[in-house]
Amino acid sequence: MPPKRPAEVLVLDSDNEEPTLGPSRPRSSTGAPYGGVNGSSGAASVAPGLDEDAQFEQDIALAMELSLRQTAQAGLLGAAEGVSADLQAAGSSHTFGVGGESRAEMERARLERQRVREMSNPTPPAASTSQGGGSAARPTPRKRFATMADVLQDGSARDRTPRTSSSHGSTQSKTHMRFWDGAVKRVPNDYVPDAEALSFADLIGPASSLQKSVVSAYCLDPFWVASHFEENAPLLLVMPRAQGDTLPTMAPCPVKDNTLRIIPPTNQDLDRAxxxxxxxxxxxxxxxxxxAIPTANAIAYDWSTIDNALYVHDFPLLTKDKVDPSPLKNPSNTQYSRRFIEVCRELGIPKGFMADFRHYDFARSNDVRLVETVQGRWPRADYDKGGGLAALARAVTSFNFAPGxxxxxEATGSSIGRYKNNWLAQMLGAANGIHPASYFRAGAGNQIPALIPRTPAGEKTRLPIRIIFPTEDEILGGRDGAGGGGTLFCPSGTWNENTFPRHLxxxxxxxxxKVPAHTKLILGLHKYSSADPPAxxxxxxxxxxNFTPAAWGRLENAAGGPQLKLANWELGVLLPIRASSAEELEKKASDLVTYRRPLVPYAPDERPWQQELHLSQ
Incomplete structure (x- = not known):
């Protein structure tokens, strides 16, 4: 076991810790993730020139808000209203709400609907004793931690006081598990207990050695997250700006001591982010x-009721006595660790939270690739800075897979995009390691890679892509019925478009x-026609x-030249799969993914789950 590093005691330098932005990429100060839905009480307004990807994301956000309103009318939102009231009281004249607020409240409402059903049904779902999915009682406050002001400044003194308690809501054996080579794991599920699953509390690790934590999510319940930590443990929450939150980009979060929240910047170059x-x-x-990089949001529902997964990687201390002050100059850095630090800086995370990366050894992440999407419009020369399609292509290429x-x-997610043949070809090109800068430019015939088969106008695409999404009968026949599909989106207007690739x-x-999945996965398999393939x-x-243009980007020809338009902020990892035979490859692939293989195509009379046809009634 590597030697323990004593805890830092850091000193605040408030003049330098407000996130600053480069002059070439201005961001708005509001950080509102989708305009009218989070920023007003009415329906989302559509700005002139709103692009279809941002409009699609806004439509989904509005659908969540409408679902919330209907649930509220049914009198099922007591818990959510209580949380909002507590937050408002804690934040004085400001409302410090939940990031992705309509989503969080909708999911609390769903849990309330589930509770009402269970009151009339004497057989509740089985629960694992080590799930840690619900709110836990906060432990007795301790005074051993540095203050949040200390943490924000990169210092050198460290807290040497030993701690003996464990992370509450988690078993001793799991908090002391280590994943030095990384691992794909499932989150706990109340309906289908899994001894190998890792709860939110399990992932925190032992409280006896915890120094500080950062939790980022699109939908984040600050009270639920804070309930997993000791009162004085430094905690940073990274989240979209909630409705009514008028505090600065970086501000104290009044859910417990030593807690801040950061609102990542919103790129003003986009018509609508x-x-x-x-x-x-x-x-x-x-x-x-x-x-840890989960598919779950930071809310109880995602860690207990719907199916989610995660990638977790642990890193030991460096053996070197002297380290460079910059974490980017850590000699053990890999693509994974270096790009992770860079993305955190893009998000506006204070240097004090990232300075510790200089002390750890990342060498065993050399076969993992971080794949990111940084919101904005990126010219051809900067595709790699933006990521998305470019990040996926570069990651695939770096694995040096066999030619030919x-x-x-196969792609699964919780939201279905507006798929066009060109975008599907560009996405498949990235999965082949074909960088968009190598082919996309103005002029006919330059929209998709030359190696990808072209689909004649008016014909269905024949690309080897399988899109995985639950059917209506799968959700209605699931353990939670229609309520289990509240975070899965395939709008009927999208599905019914004449050119939509329903056959995929x-x-x-x-x-x-019978548990709906919120996981976001892409499985790529290298196939050869010969009986003796090279690999x-x-x-x-x-x-x-998600498998959408908003997440992975859309290539466009603008007045200034080709550009990669990235509507969202996204993050994930790409893992290689290597085998000695076709049978072993299939087995490894099937073991890794969270869905059942072999896949079953939709029958002619089947349609995807479309929540507006059920939850709006």
Whole structure:
């Protein structure tokens, strides 16, 4: 076991800690993720020139808000109203709400509907004793931690006081588990207990060595998150601006001591921005650093009721006595760690929270690739800074897969986008490692990679893409009925478009029987026609990206030249899959993904789950 690093005692330098922005990429000060829905009490307004990806994200946000209103009319929002009242009281004249507020309140309402059903049904779902999914009692306050003001400044003195308590809501064995080579895990589920699942509390690790934490999510319940930490543990929340939150971009969060929240910047270059959809956790311990990237939001529902997964990686202390002050100059940095630090800086996370990265050894993440989307419009020369399609292509190329053959992809997520043939070809090109800068430019025939088959006008695409999404009968027949589909979106208007590729859809059956999935995965498999292929290989993406243009970007020809337009903030990892035979490759792929394989195409009379047809009634 590596030696323990003593805890830092840091000193505040408030003049330098408000996030600053480069002159070439101005951001708004509001950070509102989707305009009218979070910023007003009425329906979302559509700005002139609103692009279809941002409009699609806004439509989904509005659907969430409408669902919330209907639930409120049914008198089922007591819990959510109580939380809002508590937050308002804690924030004095300001409302310090929940990021993605309509989503969080809708999900609390769903839990309330579930509670009402369970009152009339004497058989509740089975629950695991180590889930840690609900709110837990806050432990007795301690005074051993540095203050939040201390943490914000990069200092050198450290807290040497030992701690003996464990993270509450988690078992001793799981808080002391380490994932030095990284691991894909499932979150707990009340309906289908899983001994291998990791709860939110499990991921925090032992409280005896915890120094500070960062939690980022599109939908984040500050009270629920804070309930997992000791009163004085430094905690930073990264979240979209909630309705009524008029505090500065970085401000104290009144859910417990030593807690701040950061609102990531919104890019003003976009006609209308999408959402801050990034989900991750950083837990800094005296003897190791943990980074977790879940598909779950930071709310109880996502960690107990619907199916979610995560990638977790632990890093030991460096053995070097002297370290460079800059975490980017850590000699053990890999693409994964370096790009993670850069993305955190883009999000506006204070330097004091990232300075610890200089002390840890990231060498064992060399076979993992971080794949990000940084919101904005990016010219051709800067595609790699923005990420999205470019980040995926670069990550695939870096694995040095064998040449030839063709790539087939399977994609699942919680939202379905407005798919056009060109975008599907560009996405498949990225999955083949074809960088968009290598082909996209003005002029006919330059919209998709030359190696990707072209779809004649008016014909269905024949690309090897399978889209996985639950059917209506899967949700209605699930353990939570229609309520279980409240965070899954395939608008009927999108599905019914004449050119929509309905033939690519496959049933989205989770391995957890009758539990709807909120996971976001892409599985790529390298296939050859020969009986003796040069390799058996593939990859899996896991993270926040849905299979949509808003998440991965759209290539456009603008007045200033080609550009990659990225509506959202997103984050995930790409993992290689290597095998010695075709059978082993299939087995490894099936073991990694959260859905059932082989896939089953939709029958002619089947349609996807469309929540507005059920939850609006």
């Amino acid at each position: 999408g959402v801050m959809h990034i989900k991750f956790m950083i837990h800094v311990h005296t003897d190791f650093l943990r980074i 053959g063709r790539w087939e992809i 859809f496959h049933r989205g059956e989770s391995k957890r029987h 058996h290989e593939g990859f899996m993406y896991i993270g926040s990206h």
